[in-house]
Amino acid sequence: MDFTFKDEQQQFADALRRWVDKDYSFEARKKIIHSESGVSDRAWATLVELGMLALPVPEEQGGFNGSAVDMMVVMQELGRGLVVEPYFATVLGAQFLKLAGGQEGLLERVAAGELKLACALGEQQSRHALNDVLATDSSGAGRISGRKTVVLHGGQAGAFIVSVRSTGAQRDTDGISLYVVPCDAAGVQVADYRTIDGQRAATVEFRDAPGKLLGEQGKGWPLLEATTDYGAALLCAEAVGAMDAIFAATLEYLKTRQQFGAPIGKFQALQHRMADMFIHLEQARSMAMLAAVKLDSGDDEERRRVVSAAKARVGQAARFVGQQAVQLHGGMGVTDELPAAHYFKRLTMIEITLGDADHHLERFIAQPGFKEAA
Structure with missing residues (x-):
């Protein structure tokens, strides 16, 4: 298998590595981790400037429509630099928006670095089974209730992608719906904490919070x-x-x-x-x-x-x-x-x-x- 990246991919990687070496040293990272927010606005602005947020977003929404291999180049360098900014959580949320369709406005904000996303998918009882969902949407009314755990960078997000149970039994794949819920919506409570690796996560409680449906009702699996x-x-x-x-x-x-x-x-x-x-x-x-x-x-x-x-x-x-x-x-x-x-x-x-x-x-x-x- 050919592991040689294209010239533009390698240039992307080199730019990221230079930034990490110059401005995101091990000591600088420790200061960020122990800061009140646990992330750096300056580092986030640099990621935006380098085009990291625009990379996975379609061209129609101001992005570069990067492939999964393009994203691999970026993630390798972020892993090498132990970067703790909410990049992964945001691009994962952006992928939900891309595949669901009809979310052009949100994707434009992601590409511009204006919107950070978090994916509220796991629950206390679910472990790795993401089809194990107890949170509900009030029988399709779009009012979200339930508790989501270990929401990566939930405390730094502007909006959540939330999985809920519309119909069916607790572990059915049928009957799962996905919603976008603003972090400042009524009925949303966020308990932010630091994880063992220096990243941030949160427990998010939804109490009849308003959400916007992604895709089809009950067909989100x-x-x-x-x-x-x-x-x-x-x-x-x-x-x-x-x-x-x-x-x-x-x-x-x-x-x-x-x-x-x-x-x-x-x-x-x-x-x-x-x-x-x-x-x-x-x-x-x-x-x-x-x-x-x-x-x-x-x-x-x-x-x-x-x-x-x-x-x-x-x-x-x-x-x-x-x-x-x-x-x-x-x-x-x-x-x-x-x-x-x-x-x-x-x-x-x-x-x-x-x-x-x-x-x-x-x-x-x-x-x-x-x-x-x-």
Whole structure:
């Protein structure tokens, strides 16, 4: 498989990396994390200026109509820089708007950087099953009630994409509807908090809050599934960028840390562990690229199969590479002073976001043709 990016994609990546190296250092990031808002308006403005928000938006709404591979380039660099701004949450919400159609005004605001989005999809009982929905829309009246948990960057959003139950039983895929709910609408309460990886999330309570329907009433599952597959593929790309960075940091540490009068990188046992990390990283890179390519194939069955395979493999690799990096750093590997600990925490969160490795292995096995192929 050809992993060579186009010239314009590489230029995009280089521009992002220069910004991270110059203005988004590890120390600058720590200050942002510990600030009251947990994000930086200045960093967000830079992302807008670089065209990151316009990239996935259709040209008709002021965007560049970027492909999933274009987005992979961006997410890798954001993962490498451990960027904590609400970019992922916003572009995931924008994908809902794109696929649903009829949301041109909101997409124009996203492309201009004026609107941040958050996706309120999970609930306390649902874990990774996004079809497990108890929040309701008052039997189709568009009044949203229910509690959504771990809403990524919910406290920084201007609007929520919310999944609700219009009809059917709790775990039915039929009967799910999707709504856009302004964050300042009556009946919306947001409890913002910081997650272990320095990002922000929120518990959002909806109490008869007004919402605008996305797509068809009770027919939201295909849209929900397609969009979260898109999000899972983006997370795979971010994980690859984070693994690139933690691998490089670990290699540098092995070259400089002295033990018994020699750099510990000279010890063959540690060289073997670094080789194993590299293999996991490259396999993850292959699967992340494959997922990005297949997102645009138009084949729903293939998209489900490949995205779940990628999320499972990347999740396994993220766990292995992160744990090995921490161990090879010794006790320093878990301290707040070293980037390695922060990469490890972010990789851990990526692995459990939008379905962990076990969840996606089960989903992969459940796809048509698996048993016949086996």
